[in-house]
Amino acid sequence: MMNKYVISSSILSADFTRLGEQIAEAEAAGVDWLHVDVMDGHFVPNITMGPFVVEWCRKATKLPLDVHLMIENPERYIEPFAKAGASGLTVHVETCPDMHNTLKLIKSTGCWAGVVLNPGTPIVEIEPFLTEADLVLVMSVNPGYSGQSFMPESIARVTHVRKKLDALGSSAWLEVDGGINTETLPKMKEAGATAFVAATAIFKNPQGIEAGIRSLRSLL
Numbered sequence: 001m002m003n004k005y006v007i008s009s010s011i012l013s014a015d016f017t018r019l020g021e022q023i024a025e026a027e028a029a030g031v032d033w034l035h036v037d038v039m040d041g042h043f044v045p046n047i048t049m050g051p052f053v054v055e056w057c058r059k060a061t062k063l064p065l066d067v068h069l070m071i072e073n074p075e076r077y078i079e080p081f082a083k084a085g086a087s088g089l090t091v092h093v094e095t096c097p098d099m100h101n102t103l104k105l106i107k108s109t110g111c112w113a114g115v116v117l118n119p120g121t122p123i124v125e126i127e128p129f130l131t132e133a134d135l136v137l138v139m140s141v142n143p144g145y146s147g148q149s150f151m152p153e154s155i156a157r158v159t160h161v162r163k164k165l166d167a168l169g170s171s172a173w174l175e176v177d178g179g180i181n182t183e184t185l186p187k188m189k190e191a192g193a194t195a196f197v198a199a200t201a202i203f204k205n206p207q208g209i210e211a212g213i214r215s216l217r218s219l220l
């Protein structure tokens with residue numbers, strides 16, 4: 001985690017019949033992290049992957065595994081995901097009634113602790129946790145699916161969170177997720193984001209995974 005900016009490739013748009021190969025391709029192309037989108041069909045309408053997939057990703061790569069938990073009662077699953085090999089666990093403020101404790105629990109496993117908020121959630125909801133978080137994720141789509149359109153109103157939200165983090169002297173990653181591509185990444189960078197999640201722009205890039213990563217990287 002030494003770079004000033006990181007690209008986190010979300011396997012949600014990968015070809016799961018060739019997941020290992022695709023991860024290896026992303027790693028060889030110099031992506032920084034692998035983003036794993038965990039969805040439970042309750043907090044978000046879609047159902048995706050669990051600790052089992054994280055365990056296989058851990059075997060497939062040395063890249064840090066940036067695990068995004070879009071699930072209800074995430075505290076129940078922190079230990080299983082940490083044991084499976086997650087490097088960081090990011091939990092939604094909408095799902096954590098006792099966020100201080102949840103972040104503490106995540107840190108106790110050795111994972112970095114992230115806090116995330118949906119586009120419709122007021123930023124004030126994450127403010128009490130900014131000093132504790134190792135990563136703050138601002139969603140730029142409503143979570144549930146890859147391939148959705150970027151919400152331009154999220155730019156101002158990133159600017160706002162950047163100011164808050166700077167005022168606290170926090171060195172937390174400021175991550176953005178949803179609709180990140182060569183057009184939107186520069187806007188989010190300008191707003192102060194430091195970690196960029198992309199699924200479609202990498203794994204569904206018509207020129208291939210390597211080209212997708214290279215074109216995003218060239219903007220950082």
Ligand code: DX5
Nearest residue numbers: 143144146147178179199200
């Ligand atoms: C959305 C997920 C994202 C998603 C991003 O619910 O959290 O990580 O995979 O996909 P793109 O980059 O296609 O918007």
Ligand code: ZN
Nearest residue numbers: 037068177197
């Ligand atoms: Zn995500």
